[in-house]
Amino acid sequence: MKYLISLALLVSLNLAHAIDVSVDKGPGGYAVVKTLKVKNSVLEDTIKKSIAEIETVLGKLKITEKGAPFIRTLEATKDTYHFQVGFPVTKKLKNLVGYDVIDMPSGPIAKANYTGDLRQTYKAYDAIQTWAKKNKKTINGKPIEYFLSEQSAPAASQKVEVIYPIK
Numbered sequence: 001m002k003y004l005i006s007l008a009l010l011v012s013l014n015l016a017h018a019i020d021v022s023v024d025k026g027p028g029g030y031a032v033v034k035t036l037k038v039k040n041s042v043l044e045d046t047i048k049k050s051i052a053e054i055e056t057v058l059g060k061l062k063i064t065e066k067g068a069p070f071i072r073t074l075e076a077t078k079d080t081y082h083f084q085v086g087f088p089v090t091k092k093l094k095n096l097v098g099y100d101v102i103d104m105p106s107g108p109i110a111k112a113n114y115t116g117d118l119r120q121t122y123k124a125y126d127a128i129q130t131w132a133k134k135n136k137k138t139i140n141g142k143p144i145e146y147f148l149s150e151q152s153a154p155a156a157s158q159k160v161e162v163i164y165p166i167k
Helices: 002-016 040-060 122-134
Strands: 021-025 030-039 070-076 080-089 100-103 108-115 144-147 159-165
Touching: 021 122, 030 040, 030 070, 040 080, 080 100, 108 122, 122 159
Parallel strands: none
Antiparallel strands: 021 108, 030 080, 030 100, 070 080, 070 144, 108 159, 144 159
16 A cells, blocks of 8 residues: 555656647747857856847837747757747848847747756757657757746746747
8 A cells, every 4th residue: 555655646746747748830920039159058147148138139129029038949969059049029120230030930839838947948848859759740940948937037936938840
């Protein structure tokens, strides 16, 4: 009986940490991004500074943000992280020196929400990749991680949404 209770407790703890994956339509539209490649040791600070910088630039240009800030992973290695950081915007911009304007995915996406320390968001990425394999879906683009919490929120309550374009 003792083992049954322990097993039930273990199962309930695992379910509490399970990350649900759902399918939706991508947000579409455009985003203003800055493309960077940094050492992993300065990644968090670089993202925070870049988000603040882009918010300032968009504010000065009177450009409306259309959603939460995000990063789009281009390549990750043991030592470096190559990514884009930015905001969705309400219109396509041209000639924005120092920044790129990208198309956001508009087709089907797989998405997963995660709450907790941002150094553990890989759990949402892994959940989507596992789900895609199990459901015979093909990941069709680079992942995007939206920051849904204020930067000042405690580490344990940070919220992100990870999306992957799929087909």
